[in-house]
Amino acid sequence: QKEVEQDPGPLSVPEGAIVSLNCTYSNSAFQYFMWYRQYSRKGPELLMYTYSSGNKEDGRFTAQVDKSSKYISLFIRDSQPSDSATYLCAMSGVTSGSRLTFGEGTQLTVNP
């Protein structure tokens, strides 16, 4: 079983839609949760990170962590064509702050 599971999609939505991206994980030692965005043939770009359970909002993006369910989400409001990319969730533990464990990524297309 993979430590981090992420639906690879592809996910296609119309412009302006609310997008929900999700990951589940099995390692209860994970404490830090990140979302990266990766455009085709580019490096991952850090969008947000959260520590432990809770919500964090940054503009149109909201990250949620539910440690009791081992489930994290990224919501994108008012999605734009420029949001079209692959979204990667990543996690690390307190003592393993060095290594990130990634999901496989969800490919998102926002249609104008």
Added chain:
Amino acid sequence: NAGVMQNPRHLVRRRGQEARLRCSPMKGHSHVYWYRQLPEEGLKFMVYLQKENIIDESGMPKERFSAEFPKEGPSILRIQQVVRGDSAAYFCASSLSRDRLFYEQYFGPGTRLTVT
């Protein structure tokens, strides 16, 4: 450009040759991480280094792969006697030093290695 720099961006090697991938961290960052992204797979951790020291190499294949981060100059990921299965995108990330439990990792644009 203060971001993580990697070169070359594209590298073609024949089976059996050596590949050297370079990474210069962001200004002020002293910790470097290497990840590999195989086709249709997610990013996998390989190795974590700070200057002149390997901290965690638990993700590195046991043979043919090595990494260093010298006191001066970029970090180098070296793959000896490459095979077709080494074809992948190799990403470097950097972070600030570890006087906290967690620092964000910022990624470079990657080196795409093709083994023919």
